[in-house]
Amino acid sequence: MRKTIHWRFTLILLLVGFMTAIQFNSMKNPEERDTRDIWAIRQDLASEKQFHSELLSEIRELDKTILTYKSLNIENTGRALTQTVDKLYRQAGVTDVEGPGIIIKVRPAAESVAFGVPITGISPDLLTRFVNELNRFKGLIFEIDGKRYTILSSIRDINGMTTVNGLNVSTPPFSMKIISPTFADSEKVYNYLVASAIHDDFYLDDLILEVGKPEMAVEIRGYPERLENQFLEELPKGE
Structure with a gap:
């Protein structure tokens, strides 16, 4: 009877010790956290919002070009294509x-x-x-x-x-x-x-x-x- 109690008591102590060691290790080596201040986070957020705004502007320009092509007849399509090519040349830096x-x-x-x-x-x-x-x-x-x-x-x-x-x-x-x-x-x-x-x-x-x-x-x-x-x-x- 005493041996059974002794083994149970030993098992409980082992479990308590194991749980204590895990808790101590987690406190000693915490998960990596974001230590940036609020201004650094706001700056990154502003950069992402600016990038998002630029993407939306490009999408609107492409949608406008598509609508222009759809609304034109065959005679004016060539003129629209020429204007698009000139615009692309300008964006590529080829023209003065x-x-x-x-x-x-x-x-x-x-x-x-x-x-x-x-x-x-x-x-x-x-x-x-x-x-x-x-x-x-x-x-x-x-x-x-x-x-x-x-x-x-x-x-x-x-x-x-x-x-x-x-x-x-x-x-x-x-x-x-x-x-x-x-x-x-x-x-x-x-x-x-x-x-x-x-x-x-x-x-x-x-x-x-x-x-x-x-x-x-x-x-x-x-x-x-x-x-x-x-x-x-x-x-x-x-x-």
């Missing part, structure tokens, strides 16, 4: 563009010149950071040192030189142009750049940004390279 925008000059810092610091080219990381800063605005058109920057463009380091589209970016000073959909958008870009912390990043590399005031007519040349078609094939007439 003129519109409201700003001109930015990248110059060596005055202190660097005064102290005789060697002037070096802008780094690919800094130039990429600058482009990413502006990508928060929709519909902008870029030109960097006379080189059209599009979705097909790349900023790389080739043999120690910063390149855009495989072409070397000049050692400062050089200019960058930005065209916005409207003059009001250009003013927003201007105000953002004037107050942006990107100036500190340039200054650390002994460079300064001179942001010109918005202008009504800024010209940007089209992408000089020919776009290659790898997947689409033109059908013979009548098919």
Whole structure:
């Protein structure tokens, strides 16, 4: 009888000890939690809402194009297709563009010149950071040192030189142009750049940004390279 009680008591102690060990381990190694503050979460939420809004805008544009094709007769279909092709060429950056925008000059810092610091080219990381800063605005058109920057463009380091589209970016000073959909958008870009912390990043590399005031007519040349078609094939007439 005593042996039975002893074994039961031992079993109970083992269960209690096992449960205590599990609880202690869970308290010592809690599950990973989101430790971001409320502002970081709000910023991520704002970014997702902006992305969602852009997708809805693109869907509306495509729906509008479909309705346009459905409402046209055979004679006007060719004209609508031509307009669509011109719009796509513009979005791809092939054509020359003129519109409201700003001109930015990248110059060596005055202190660097005064102290005789060697002037070096802008780094690919800094130039990429600058482009990413502006990508928060929709519909902008870029030109960097006379080189059209599009979705097909790349900023790389080739043999120690910063390149855009495989072409070397000049050692400062050089200019960058930005065209916005409207003059009001250009003013927003201007105000953002004037107050942006990107100036500190340039200054650390002994460079300064001179942001010109918005202008009504800024010209940007089209992408000089020919776009290659790898997947689409033109059908013979009548098919």
